[in-house]
Amino acid sequence: MADSLRDQLLKSGIVKQVREEKRPAAPQGGKSIGQRPGGGPFKGGKPGQHKPQGKPQGKPAGGKSQEDIDLAKAYAIRAQTEANERKRAEQAAAEEARVRRERKLKIQQLLEGKTLNKADAEHVRHFEYGGKIRRVHVDADQLKAINAGELGVVQQQGRYLVVTRELADQVKAIDVNQIALLVEPGSEGSIGEDGVPDDLIW
Structure with missing residues (x-):
């Protein structure tokens, strides 16, 4: 009777279903103890023991x-x-x-409107300015006045302009470099007939 009941249970599938329920479940993901996360066994040492990861010490990033x-x-x-x-x-x-x-x-x-240059001036007054010998055309009276310090010569845009002593002093106050010739009274040297000071080096 027992065998008959067992046979009946096997045939009905109840016993097979009970056995499958009692079978222990495999570890999740199919991994077994003793395997590393990559799927292979651990080599050289106990599980969990591995070299620390990271960049070499001694140098900053980059x-x-x-x-x-x-x-x-x-x-x-x-x-x-x-x-x-x-x-x-x-x-x-x-x-x-x-x-x-x-x-x-x-x-x-x-x-x-204040310059004294004359187009028909017959005399030439030589002087040194900017490291070179320059000249300006004047008449006889202007030549004497320049040598006496009563008139001066101002350089303006490449031209040499004869002006009064007062005007020359005003220009000197603005920019002394624009004064091409201004003799101090009493300090002039002797002037030759050609208007060239005797001590002027050519």
């Missing part, structure tokens, strides 16, 4: 040493300093050019 970083900073500071110096030099040059333009304009306005 592979640059501290010395390289310090050098790069030094170059950057130097470049910035040189750029600032160039900027200051350019600003100074621009300011100097502006001042020169203003001085020339002021002198031009001061001299306008």
Whole structure:
């Protein structure tokens, strides 16, 4: 009777279902103890023991040493300093050019209509200016006045203009470099017949 009941249970599938329920479940993911996460067995040592991961010690990120970083900073500071110096030099040059333009304009306005040059002047007065021998045409009276310091010669836009002593002093106050010739009274040397001072070196 027992065998008959067993046979009946096997045939009905009840016994098979009970056995499958009692069978222990395999580890999730099909992994067994003693295997590493990659699926293979651990090699050389106990499970869980492995070399630490990470970048080699001694160098910062990017592979640059501290010395390289310090050098790069030094170059950057130097470049910035040189750029600032160039900027200051350019600003100074621009300011100097502006001042020169203003001085020339002021002198031009001061001299306008007040020069004493004569188209028919028959004498030539030589003088040294800018490291070279220059000359201006004057008449006999102007030549004497220049040598006595009563008249002066001003350089303006490449021309040499004869002016009064008072006007020459005003120009000198603005820009002394524009005074081409202004003899101090009592200090003139002897002048030759050609208007050239005896002590003037050609």
